[in-house]
Amino acid sequence: MLILKPNCECCDKDLPPEATDARVCSFECTFCAECVEQRFDNTCPNCGGNFVQRPVRPAGKLVKFPASDKRFTKAHAVCAHLHA
Template sequence: MLEMRPTCENCGKLLPNESSEAMICTHECTFCEECVENELKNVCPNCGGGFEKRPTRPTNCLTSNCITNYPVSTIIKYRPVNKEKYRLIHETFVHIDPRKR
């Protein structure tokens, strides 16, 4: 089950279930759209992967797989990007299509 992290790992912006700004990488690292576009340039600082829009969990509990039964995580992972450490990752991957990294 996808871990729905509640905030941007870089700036701390709230990213509730219904947020259209939440972006995730393949390892579920979670950042807001603004950080992904303006600071990270679509390169995850943790794994080098690209980002996609995070899906939302259904609010309708017709099935048991809804936000009521599987809520957004309450664990905040606040790890502002260390630009010095990130530089090598960014330079290595920024010009490679995320699906080919």
């Protein structure tokens, strides 16, 4: 089951479970569409894989299967200025 991380790993934008602009790779690295398209050319900076739109978990399932609340960012060179 997908973890549904709550934020973009690069810019730290909020990506709630219903976000349609969340993107994931096969390892569930999570980024917003803007970072994927403008910073990473649709290639995951962690694993080199491609991104797909993260599925939206139906609201009724979030009670039993909640999204993660652990925020995650990583020091990617193209994101460094966003965390200064």
